[in-house]
Amino acid sequence: xxxxxxxxxxxxxxxGRRNHLxxxxxxxxxxxxxxxxxxxxxxxxAWVSTRHWNGITSPFDSQPAGLDNYRELLTEPGVRxxxxxxxxxxxxxxxxxxxxxxxxxxxxxxVILNQRFLKGRGFFRTAYYFPSITSSIAVALIFTxxxxxNGLINAVLPGGRxxxxxxxxxxxHLLFRQLGMEQPxxxxxxTELLGLSLWEWLSGPSVTLTAIMLLAIWTTTGTMMLIFxxxxxxxxxxxxxxxxxxxxxxxxxFWRITVPLMRPVIFFVLTLGVIxxxxxxDQIFAISFGGPQKTTLTPAFLIYTxxxxxxxxxxxxxxxxxxxxxxxxxxxxxxxxxRER
Amino acid sequence: MSRxxxxxxxxxxxxxxxxVAGCGGDGNGAATxxxxxxxxxxxxxxxxxxxxxxxxxxxxxxxxxxxxEETGANVRFxxxxxxxxxxxxxxxxxTPPDVFYVDSYKLPDLVDAGVLxxxxxxxxxxxxxxxxxxxxxxxxxxxxxxPPKDFSTLALVYDPEAFAEAGLEPPTTWQELRDAAExxxxxxxxxxxxxxxxxxxxxxxxxxxGGLTDxxxxxxTIDSPQSREGLEFIADLYAEGLAVSPSEVDAGWAGEAFGxxxxxxxxxxxxxxxxxxxxxxxRKWAVAELPAGPAGKATFTFTVCYGVAATAKNPAxxxxxxxxxxxxxxxxxxxxxxxxxxxxxxVRDDWLAKWPDLEAFLAGAEYAHKWQFxxxxxxxxxxxxxxxxxIVAGNSTVDKLIEATDSAGRDILG
Numbered sequence: 115x116x117x118x119x120x121x122x123x124x125x126x127x128x129x130g131r132r133n134h135l136x137x138x139x140x141x142x143x144x145x146x147x148x149x150x151x152x153x154x155x156x157x158x159x160a161w162v163s164t165r166h167w168n169g170i171t172s173p174f175d176s177q178p179a180g181l182d183n184y185r186e187l188l189t190e191p192g193v194r195x196x197x198x199x200x201x202x203x204x205x206x207x208x209x210x211x212x213x214x215x216x217x218x219x220x221x222x223x224x225v226i227l228n229q230r231f232l233k234g235r236g237f238f239r240t241a242y243y244f245p246s247i248t249s250s251i252a253v254a255l256i257f258t259x260x261x262x263x264n265g266l267i268n269a270v271l272p273g274g275r276x277x278x279x280x281x282x283x284x285x286x287h288l289l290f291r292q293l294g295m296e297q298p299x300x301x302x303x304x305t306e307l308l309g310l311s312l313w314e315w316l317s318g319p320s321v322t323l324t325a326i327m328l329l330a331i332w333t334t335t336g337t338m339m340l341i342f343x344x345x346x347x348x349x350x351x352x353x354x355x356x357x358x359x360x361x362x363x364x365x366x367x368f369w370r371i372t373v374p375l376m377r378p379v380i381f382f383v384l385t386l387g388v389i390x391x392x393x394x395x396d397q398i399f400a401i402s403f404g405g406p407q408k409t410t411l412t413p414a415f416l417i418y419t420x421x422x423x424x425x426x427x428x429x430x431x432x433x434x435x436x437x438x439x440x441x442x443x444x445x446x447x448x449x450x451x452x453r454e455r
Numbered sequence: 456m457s458r459x460x461x462x463x464x465x466x467x468x469x470x471x472x473x474x475v476a477g478c479g480g481d482g483n484g485a486a487t488x489x490x491x492x493x494x495x496x497x498x499x500x501x502x503x504x505x506x507x508x509x510x511x512x513x514x515x516x517x518x519x520x521x522x523x524e525e526t527g528a529n530v531r532f533x534x535x536x537x538x539x540x541x542x543x544x545x546x547x548x549x550t551p552p553d554v555f556y557v558d559s560y561k562l563p564d565l566v567d568a569g570v571l572x573x574x575x576x577x578x579x580x581x582x583x584x585x586x587x588x589x590x591x592x593x594x595x596x597x598x599x600x601x602p603p604k605d606f607s608t609l610a611l612v613y614d615p616e617a618f619a620e621a622g623l624e625p626p627t628t629w630q631e632l633r634d635a636a637e638x639x640x641x642x643x644x645x646x647x648x649x650x651x652x653x654x655x656x657x658x659x660x661x662x663x664x665g666g667l668t669d670x671x672x673x674x675x676t677i678d679s680p681q682s683r684e685g686l687e688f689i690a691d692l693y694a695e696g697l698a699v700s701p702s703e704v705d706a707g708w709a710g711e712a713f714g715x716x717x718x719x720x721x722x723x724x725x726x727x728x729x730x731x732x733x734x735x736x737x738r739k740w741a742v743a744e745l746p747a748g749p750a751g752k753a754t755f756t757f758t759v760c761y762g763v764a765a766t767a768k769n770p771a772x773x774x775x776x777x778x779x780x781x782x783x784x785x786x787x788x789x790x791x792x793x794x795x796x797x798x799x800x801x802v803r804d805d806w807l808a809k810w811p812d813l814e815a816f817l818a819g820a821e822y823a824h825k826w827q828f829x830x831x832x833x834x835x836x837x838x839x840x841x842x843x844x845x846i847v848a849g850n851s852t853v854d855k856l857i858e859a860t861d862s863a864g865r866d867i868l869g
Contacts, residue, residue, distance in 0.1 A: 168830070170546050170568035193834045193863040262705045280702035282848055407844045408837075422539045423833040425564045 156438075159431045167427035176428070183432035188308070194429065196309035197408065197416060201433075202440075203310065205392060205412045207319035209444075211327045212334075213387040219331070220338035220383065225372065227339070228346045239343070243336035250333065254400035257329045278325045282407040286318030320409035326397050334390065338383045345379035346372070381452045388444050392437060413437045495528035498772045502761075503542060503552035506534040508729065514792050522779050530776055546570050551764035553773045557601055558759050559592040564830045565762065566595045572765045573598045578774040580782055584799040592825035593760050601760035602781040605795040607725035608819030609658055609754045612710075615741040617644075617719045625743035629662075629688060632746045636697035639719040645699040647692065648709045648718035651847050652840045654826060655709075655722055658755055660685040661824055662748025667839065668864065672829045675864040677839075678857050685748065686853045693847045700847050714738050724757055725816050728794035742815040756823035758798070796820070831867055838863040 158173070163183055165176040187198045223242055227235055245253065260266045261278040268275050297303075298313035305312045319327065349372065357367050373380070395414040398404060404411040404419070413433050421430040502519070506512040512534055519530050533552065535541040539561070545551050546568070557565060565571045574582075579602055582590075589603045611632075613625060617639055626632040636646025649655050653667065660666050665682030668675055676682060692698035699718065706712035713721035714735030721727070722745065731738055745754050761780060763773040779785050786797035787805055796817055797806055807814060828836070839860045845851030 168564065168568050169543055170565060170570055172547055172549060192866040193838050197834065197837070263703075264705050277702075280700070280844075280848075282844070282850065405840075405844060406848070407841050407850070419833070419837075422543060425568070425830045 159434050163428060163431035163435050165428050167431070168425045169421045169427035169430070170425060173427065179428055183428045184436075186429060187432055187436065191309055197411065198413070198433065199308035199310045199315075200408045201411045201413045201416045202308075203315055203317070204319065204323060204409060205394065208323060208327055208330075208394060208412070209388060209391045211319060211324070212330050212391050213384060216331045216335050216338055217380070217383055217387060220335050221342050221376075221380070223335070223339045224342035224346055225368070227343060239340070242339055245333045246336040248333075250396040251400045253333060254329065254397050257325070258401055261325050276321070279322055279402065280406050281321035282405075282409045284317030284320050284409070285324060286316055289318070317409075320406070322402055322406060323410050326394075326401060326410060329397055329401075330391070330394065334387070338387070341383055341386075342376070342379060345376050349375050377452060377454075381448065384448050384452070385445050388448065389441055392441050392444070493771045493775045495526040495772050495775060498528045498769055500528060500530045500554065500769070500772055500776055501533055501552040502530060502554045502776070503533045503535060503538075503545070504556035504759075505536070505538040507726070508733070511793060514789060518780065518785065518788055522776065526775070528772065528776070546764070549766070551766060553767045553769065554761050554763055554776055556604070556759050557593075557762035559757070559825055559827045562593060562600060562760075562827060563595055566598075566600060567830050570765050571600050572763045572767065572770060573600050574602070575770075575774065579778050581799065581801070584783065584801045586798060586800060586820045588756060588820060588823050588825065589758055589798050592756065592758055592827060601762040602777060603758045603760045603798040604781060605786065605790055606756050606758035606798055606820070607795055608756050608816050608823050609655070609722055609724050609745060610815045610819060611720055611743045611745050612713060612723055612727055612740050613720045613743060614639075614713075614716075614739060616739055625741075626746045627744075628746050629748055633692065633697065636692065636720065640697055644716065645696075645704060645712075645718040647698040647720045647722070648701055648704065648706070648712040649698055649722045650709050651700045651843050653836050653843070654755060654757075656686075656689055656839075656843055657824075658722070658745060658753050659689050659748065661753030662745070662750060663688070664748075664750030666824075667835075667860070668828070668868075672827075672832065673868065675861050675868065677864065678861045681750065683853065683857065686856065688748075690846050690853050694849075700844075713740070724755075725794045725796065725813070728813065742813055744815045744818050752822045754819040754823050755826050756819065757826055829868070832864075835860060835864040835867050 162173050162176075164179055164181070165173065166179045166182070167173045167176040186192065186194050188195065226232065227238055227242075232238070258279065262268075263275055263277055267278065298311075302313040302316070303311050307315060353371060353375075354367060357371050362370070393414050394412050395418065398410050398412055398415045399418070402410040404415055414437070417430040417433050417437075420426045420433065504515075506515075512532075515532055519532055522528065523530055538556065542552075542555060546565075551570065557571065562571075582602060585602065586606075589606055590599060593599060593601050593603060611625065618625065618635075621635075621638045623635050623638060624631075626635045632647070638646075640646040657667060660677075660682045663681045663685035665679050665685055666676050667682075668677075689698070693700070699712075701708050701712045704712045704715075704717035706715060706717060708723075709718070709721040710723050710727040710730045711734070712718050713723070713727070714731050716738065728740075728742075731740055744752065761777045763770060763777060767773045780789070781798070783797070783799040783802045786799055787802045789795075790797045790806055791809055794810060794813055794816075796813075797803075803817065807817065839856065842851050842856035842859055846853065846856060
């Protein structure tokens with residue numbers, strides 16, 4: 115008995131080692147690809163952020179800069195720091211506006227599409243997902259056309275002619291103006307953070323940025339909806355049936371059964387949303403190029419202009435590294451907020 | 456051809472080549488291999504640039520085919536859509552194209568990075584006839600880096616029918632411009648449309664005797680009474696509704712606004728002619744020189760040159776190609792089909808024979824300012840643009856623009 119078992123174990127051990135090796139061999143190409151095309155460029159970018167690189171000659175020929183690039187972006191007063199602050203502010207409002215709306219909308223659409231009694235689910239699924247697979251530049255150009263002063267959006271809006279594409283007025287500022295506050299109180303206008311006054315930080319997204327946010331929500335809701343749909347279909351219907359038998363209403367079922375069971379999927383969608391929105395570039399490049407008055411400037415776009423218009427590759431790399439830490443912090447914060455209690 | 460005849464032909468060619476090589480060089484060390492007859496047989500060269508239309512593509516390809524026929528070389532034109540990013544990647548990666556377009560705006564960045572070769576002596580057959588303002592645009596720290604392929608200037612494009620209706624002549628002074636804009640503004644048409652950015656507003660600063668910086672870009676001159684005068688003139692035009700920004704009339708740029716008939720005058724460059732012919736062929740237009748300000752006439756020149764990489768593998772062949780393309784004949788051939796202008800004074804009349812309506816653009820060559828700063832200065836221009844947009848939107852004043860631009864410029868220029 116024992117010898118058989120030992121022999122069995124020995125055979126398992128040999129097979130186990132071979133399985134280990136086979137596992138490494140099979141994943142080696144993918145790991146190598148990740149290492150060369152993902153890890154290495156990130157490390158090189160972090161290194162370049164400590165150099166004065168002009169973006170034209172090889173980075174290995176550049177002069178060391180220590181933390182000068184970070185100082186220019188974060189501590190030294192000047193146009194680079196205030197531009198970076200504006201980019202952070204704009205992108206922060208963008209994230210705040212796009213991620214909750216697209217997550218909520220996608221979830222609601224997924225729940226609706228998951229109902230068994232809905233006819234033509236295939237058609238609706240395709241229709242909602244379609245915006246995500248179209249070229250973002252093509253969509254951006256169409257939206258430019260729609261949002262013109264004489265365009266379709268203004269034609270159906272009850273308010274009349276809104277200047278969407280060239281409007282630097284922040285939504286929060288407009289709200290304050292409605293509430294009677296035309297000029298900021300002194301303490302808001304005087305205190306500065308990263309070169310911008312607190313009043314400027316509290317401007318909210320500009321109307322142009324809001325138009326771009328609407329575009330982004332329309333484009334990515336479909337992808338998130340599909341992810342939620344997959345998660346919903348993983349929920350065992352017997353759980354729902356048991357709840358119905360216990361007398362739970364639809365709303366109770368939604369909040370007490372569906373949402374908690376979907377927690378990991380919600381976290382996944384939120385993380386994807388945060389990572390994607392902090393890197394927004396395509397729509398800015400196609401529609402507004404950072405204007406009007408730098409209210410659609412984002413860190414990703416700033417990286418592009420600093421590297422190619424300004425020949426400041428070190429600053430661009432530093433912005434990329436700072437962006438990395440921002441996204442990590444947001445993701446960790448989210449993880450903490452959606453943890454199991 | 457019989458054997459004897461073929462050999463004597465070769466011998467004759469060789470003798471001619473040696474003779475010309477002998478009197479072509481000028482003893483300047485490394486440059487002697489670049490002057491004189493260059494054997495281009497079978498040499499492969501890559502010319503990288505951009506193309507704003509298929510017709511431009513075709514015209515350049517025709518010119519290169521002619522060059523290939525005459526010299527036996529194999530030059531390939533490589534138009535790339537995102538030129539700046541592709542060129543920088545190629546340069547940083549160590550595999551630069553042999554010859555590439557260099558915009559005057561990008562020249563300082565490329566020279567400071569050491570990737571451009573200066574023009575060796577004797578390589579260009581007719582460099583005396585190039586307009587001084589264009590030669591100046593491609594001279595950095597006293598060294599001339601590349602000959603211009605063509606140039607454009609800003610001028611006033613106007614609607615001749617609207618002017619005739621209102622009984623007006625094209626304006627020649629600021630006051631006349633203001634009066635014309637006032638007379639031509641109607642409910643669905645603005646008087647003047649102009650982009651809200653320094654490449655357009657700058658001409659008014661120069662016309663008032665000021666400017667963003669001094670010619671050498673070493674100190675800021677935006678905080679001067681002359682610059683202020685120019686800025687206030689423009690700001691008033693926008694404030695009174697006589698001038699509009701393109702987005703106010705649902706256009707992407709001033710040329711589109713003019714083409715759609717949303718404005719009676721526009722300040723744009725030569726490219727607007729091609730765009731109007733293509734997108735708005737029924738629109739009537741005429742061109743006049745920009746009106747003179749208190750300090751006289753001024754305009755911008757936007758020009759591109761053919762640069763040779765410092766690490767080009769065959770500099771002699773590259774310079775031979777550049778010489779061919781920028782010679783008076785090459786320049787004239789290139790500018791026949793498009794409204795860009797040749798950089799040589801000698802072919803001025805030939806070009807005007809083909810484009811008689813565009814004399815105003817050509818006249819600008821006499822008093823044009825180059826569009827060029829120093830590396831890292833784009834941020835300061837960005838601050839100017841930002842505040843210019845704010846002025847037009849009613850959120851800011853000329854004082855704030857001057858203060859912000861001046862302090863940003865002083866930071867960057869050190």
